[in-house]
Amino acid sequence: MSQTPHDPAGTTHQFQNFANQAQPQKSGPSVGLIVGIVAAVAVVAILVVALTMI
Known part of the structure; x- marks a missing residue:
């Protein structure tokens, strides 16, 4: 039974190519950051209104 040689350098390069292509830069x-900022501004606005009514 013949075995194919295992080349760890080849698989490392293949993985690096995959990792570089897997996550394209946006x-x-x-959207999550924008929603978080809007929610934080809304909470601060509600607190300001609540404190001015006291």
């Missing part, structure tokens, strides 16, 4: 902020 331009601009993510």
Whole structure:
């Protein structure tokens, strides 16, 4: 039974190519970041209104 030689350098290069292509860079902020900022501003606005009514 013949075995194919195992080349760890080849698999490392293949993995690095896969990792570089797997996550394309997005331009601009993510939707989650925008939603978080809007929620934080809303909470601060509610607190300001609540404190001014006291």
